[in-house]
Amino acid sequence: MPYLGSEDTVRELRRALSNPNIQSDQLRYRNTILKVIRAMSQGVDVSGLFSEMVKACATVDIVQKKLVYVFLCSYATLNPELSLLVINTLRKDCQDPNPMVRSLALRNMTNLRLPSLVEYVEQPLTAALRDRAACVRRVAVLGWAKLHNLQPNSEIDAAVVNELYSLLRDPDPVVMVNCLRALEEILKEEGGVAINKPITHHLLNRLKDCDVWGQCEVLRILQRYQPQSEDELFNILSLLDASLVSPHPPVMAATLSLFLSLCSGLPAVSLAALERVRGPLLAACGSTSREMRFTALCHIQLLLRSLPGLMGAHYKRFFCGYAEPAYIKQRKMQVLVELVNDENVAMLLDELKGYCTDVNTDTAQAAITAIGRIGRSYSDSCLQILTGLLALKQDHITSAVVQTMRDLVWVCPQCSDTVCLALEGCEETLQDSQGRQALLWLLGVYGERVSSAPYTLEVFIDGVRCEASLGVKMELLTTTMRLFLCRPAETQDMLGRLLHYCIEEETDMCVRDQALLYYRVLHRGIGETRKVLQGRRSDPSLGVLIGRPAEPISQWARSFNTLEPLRQGTIEMESASRGSPEHVTFEPKTNTDLSDTLSCSQVEKVHSDSDSASRRTDSCADVLASSVAVALSLSLFPALSPEEFEHLWLQRQDLHSKQGAEKMVEEEDYVCLEASFQSTAIPHCSPQSLQAGLQLVNIQTLAFTPPHTLPWRVYLYTHAQHGHSGDAPRSTLILGELLHTGEENNRAGAKKGMCDGDVGVEGMQAERVREGVQTTDDGLSGKESVRKEEEVKVTLKQQPRDDQALKGFLSILKTVLHTLSSERN
């Protein structure tokens, strides 16, 4: 921090410090030192006073000593030579009869962080481990960890490690916990402190002597212990039961974390533990500290993923207080949406309605989105509220409502009538591009039912010259085209004007290319145009996702009691701002959900299933599964010519064949994956609809065989991009082949295709489970029949390697293929 006049300050302080008159007056001396420290914490560079401060160190006044040490520890690394002078004083203090002085000297000796001083420090540290005062031993134990980290490559002194292990039996609980901490650091390379049965039980017995912080530390370290028998496990669990309902949130969270890791094989016990912590967690939600409330809320969201009914009866605890900050209100609303059921829906909507007119626009929009989410299950009452809000004619509310309606209609097409009625007159209040884009999309898709649609569009087209947003222009083009298809008489003239403007005058390449594309498509005749433009109006596959099944606890247990759940919100927020539903950024998370739900409901197939393709893709599947959902977006640029594609594909083919039997080829930057998809319909789809369907999600088909021929092949490619929270988005190229070889071939290779088959079946079966039509048993028998049917084999090649993107891509591809085949059926 630039600080004017800092040189003068330092000069003045130096003069004062070396003034013998001041030095002899203890109070004045101390006050001068105080001034130095004050300057230091304000950011002034006072390192020039080091030698004067070293002199000030030799005093009997403990307060002054402490102050000088604060200074010395901050600047020692800048003055290693001068710091040597302090060592003598410090070593002398280590012999002081007062334990406070001893511990103070020892702590600061190790805090100087100078590798050159290690030899002087070791001897007093060894002695201090046997000091009779606990406060000195506490410092000494951690001192060894500091020494070790100062010279990370030096050899570990076995004698010290043994001494530390024996100090685990120290009567002082803080010394014990510090030993754990120190050993954890010193033995980091060996995997931390060794936790065996005697140590575990010793620690558990001492748990009640420790304070909150010590308990948390012990509980965290015990997570590494694996009980040898079930009896022992239950003994441990019953010892821990009291701390599970501790009034201190840190202890409660650490205990639950330990419970979950100990009971990873016993889901029933884990669920019971979640029920137990409900009370303390709810109490933490009502804590006076906002930050603690927020933390508890984030963790409740995690718990709800596995136990959706956990907080059902306590939904009122998540009503927002009017003075709460926006970020807490938003979390509470996210929780409220999860808790909705037949009994409380009226109360909940009433409450949420109150937030829609909040002064804070973010809160208002979040409330509207929350109502939209509830609308997926209770559409009538929600739509009533949403249309009521439109009457307020405020831009941010209208925009949020229109976007929410668009998302709702995409999932529940049955709402479209009400929505179409409500849309009239919205365009006057809409200001932001997101809201107008949503309005345009709705007009395009339901144009024939909104009587004023062409007039609304005309206003947009007249103003297109002043339009700043690229998204709105693109959406406007598509909408006008769509409207032209259903109401040609009213739209033809304005479509002509729009295309003319976009092709002749528009400077943005994207808009111009899109316009050119539509222009050429129109030349091909109305039938072709219809095929290209009339995409889906809704996504039935999303519809069945509403009743989200309970996730297994293992999905999130690892991130419980870490900072991860508190950071997730920002990621969700990013993917929330998006364009039309067709261009939704898919999240690979749903796919992992699918396979996981299945592998735990399966009877025997568990292992082959969880080892099958989607999981096999990555050696670290678990890590991925527990990690945050990362938004994945696909794009077609830069385009790939057929020649390039062939080249890349064949080049990879060679590599692949060389590997022989290995199905999965893993290299530094390249991965090849095979999976398959069960469908009777896909090979009989018209190539046009397949192409259109895939293009909607930005997958380009390059070549395909005509339908009904065997073998039937399609080649496709895309660029996948997904952004991790921090780093720059990575782009990878994915090449794919869909192959349908016919029934006989499939049977011949039945054995080989076994694993692949399971992947496809998983997808299908999961759908059934979600729909709740068939029970698991039915699903199994269904699987047999499915296997006899035809299957499409998917071969994917990716470069550079990015498992998460590949997995996400596979799930998108499956969704598209599934939709296409179901539409055909």
Place this chain on the structure above:
Amino acid sequence: MISQVFILSSKGDHLIYKDFRGEAGSDVVSVFYEKVTALTGDQPPVVMSHKDLHFVHVRQGGLYWVATTTADSSPFTIIEFLNRLTALVKDYCGSLSEKSVQMNFALIYELLDEIVDYGYIQTTSSDVLKNFIQTEAVSSKPFSLFDLSNVGLFGAETQQSKVAPSTAATRPIQSSREQGGKSEIFVDVIERMSVVIGSNGVLMKADIEGEIKVKCYMPSCSEMRIGLNEEFSIGKSQLRGYGAAVRVDECSFHQAVRLDEFDTHRILRLCPSQGEQTVMQYQLSDDLPSAPPFRLFPTIERDSGGRLLMYLKLRCDLPPKSAAINVCATIPVPKGSVSLSQELSSPDQSAELKLQSRAVDWQIPRFPGGTQLSALFKLEVPGLSSASMLEVGPVGLSFELPKITVTGLQIRFLRLSPVQPGPSQRWVRYVTHSDSYTIRI
């Protein structure tokens, strides 16, 4: 594991900076401030990341209390630690403010040094810490002629024996040692209520979170016994007898509290350590023993001139002898409201249109129980439509109810044993705050 701890003022001035592990430079302090001020309103600020470093912070007393950590540590632990740190600083410095932190920075460095070593929390118990902390607190309380809270009518100190001055509990705990000050002990029963009342006057939600806090200024106190109401019961099943039972849903105690006499006589035994500690916490949901303290009867209409008329009657249902203070009703009004004219029933009240928060604030300094106040607000809103009426409400009330607990929890007695030598004073205070009191219109 904590890498650094620093305290920033709301303007971003560095007040305290302490590096425990030497893993990151002090430049992250400015990085933190840039990040936290750049956040938009809806982004959760509690945890932020910069490279491998995570910032966890709490805001207390208008200051940022920040801990940085590299490992993926427990958020519960770090936030609880920061809260505990603020409580300790408050105990030692008397109050939490930029000024008191600035004046006592040496003391805070000393505290941090004892509390955390190498990023590991050692102890936060004030019993242990009092042996180590040597620096005296500097009190920032200016002398004020207007601080007449402990002077009674005509200057006679009539009430002093009964009521402690409001500032009595905001002094540093250690100053008593030198000044030979009074050895005092304060037991506070503090309840926070969050209530939602529907537009039809039906109580839709009522939650009470209560706590008993002990603030001890005695250098040594052997044992204290706090007697609660005898008919105090926990949970729904445990109702004792009929009538004036005091009931809570859940209840938890500080680990130092001994409960051997609790089941039979409802007595808590503990040895309080210096400083403030929460002895007991309890909650009650949905089942208030008495009527909610405030009721609102609104009439809202549009007059012929396109103005919005709000006629509000607010009734206070407290017992007649008690009163609510600092009552403030916040009434959200339609967007675009320009001006307000008001008719209030007494001159000490005031009302103001806050354009920033789009609301009318109606302030009532003192509101006795059993009375009713009314106010007529006329709002000039250009382009008022019938839909705009939707934007009026819900009304939020904030208030303080001194000497009242909504659950009815009382402290029967407070005994110190053995009896303290010299003058010692014991204070019991009750207060109920509104956490969130919402009345829908």
